[in-house]
Amino acid sequence: MSNRRRNMIQGREKPQLPPIVTEDDGELPFMKQDFFSDVALIVKSNELPSTIVDHQGAKPTTKSQTTSSGKKLYTARCLLAYNSPVFEKALGNAKKHELDLSNKNCDDIVELLCYLDPRVPYTITAQTARQLLPLAEEYEMLKLRRNCENVLHAAFSELRKEYHLGHIPAEINEEYLILADRYNFDTLLSMCTDEYMNCSSQDSCSAKNLMNIETVSERVKLMILKRKLSRLNLALEREKKFRNEAENELDQVSSRKRWSNKFELY
Numbered sequence: 049m050s051n052r053r054r055n056m057i058q059g060r061e062k063p064q065l066p067p068i069v070t071e072d073d074g075e076l077p078f079m080k081q082d083f084f085s086d087v088a089l090i091v092k093s094n095e096l097p098s099t100i101v102d103h104q105g106a107k108p109t110t111k112s113q114t115t116s117s118g119k120k121l122y123t124a125r126c127l128l129a130y131n132s133p134v135f136e137k138a139l140g141n142a143k144k145h146e147l148d149l150s151n152k153n154c155d156d157i158v159e160l161l162c163y164l165d166p167r168v169p170y171t172i173t174a175q176t177a178r179q180l181l182p183l184a185e186e187y188e189m190l191k192l193r194r195n196c197e198n199v200l201h202a203a204f205s206e207l208r209k210e211y212h213l214g215h216i217p218a219e220i221n222e223e224y225l226i227l228a229d230r231y232n233f234d235t236l237l238s239m240c241t242d243e244y245m246n247c248s249s250q251d252s253c254s255a256k257n258l259m260n261i262e263t264v265s266e267r268v269k270l271m272i273l274k275r276k277l278s279r280l281n282l283a284l285e286r287e288k289k290f291r292n293e294a295e296n297e298l299d300q301v302s303s304r305k306r307w308s309n310k311f312e313l314y
Contacts, residue, residue: 076158077167078121084167085122087139091157092118092150118150121157127164132187156183163192172196174203181231197233200224204239214246221247222261229268241272245279 078085129136138147149157156179162170163180172180177196184192204224207216221243228237 076162078123078161078165081120081122084124086145087125087128088120088122088146089157089161090118090120090146090148090150091152091154119154120146121161123161123165131164131191132189134187152183153179155179172199174200178227181227185231193231197231197236200227200233201236201239204236208239214243216243218247225268226261226263229265230263237268241268241275244272245275 125139162168177199225240
């Protein structure tokens, strides 16, 4: 190689690699591009949290980044493709470095990336499960869907311990029932219908109003009505049995009295 060629190569500026985000800078790692990320998710939002959200319950100090256009969140395509066949198909082209998610809620996408990114300590709660479930359903993330189901089931079980059967507030039970119905969580659905079957008198009106809620499927409404009808039939059978036994006892008493009256005549 000639000296002139060598000098031309050495004189060229080396391309700058994206900086590596350290854990000490206080930012969520996907808020800016680093060596780990090779795809950008474009979301539409006016404000985004720029500090790590403490998902263990502490209140963090956050600042916001405001933008009128789309905001880019950076992550690794292998991370998305591994967890979702939908993302795998969408990012099949290696030349594709951006994915438009502007129709999604920005906070929900941030929660999803917090769950997927191994650098972020994250725990799913009942509240975040409600945010993540639509995304898990749309992008076919079966593991995330199962984790959300387990969290909701555990949260409702804790409510069962706090309240007696049938005394969970109707609006809370309704919210869990709608989620269980929408995502076919059979165990949770059974627990919610048990609450409606044993609801207190003060919540009976709310239970009746459930039949007018459009977000509850006809399948669940029919199941609740069948259980109520079965319970009513059982109560009627018990009442019928009690009356028959009472009538038999009265007949026996009256027959003995008639025989005793005959003997008194003699």
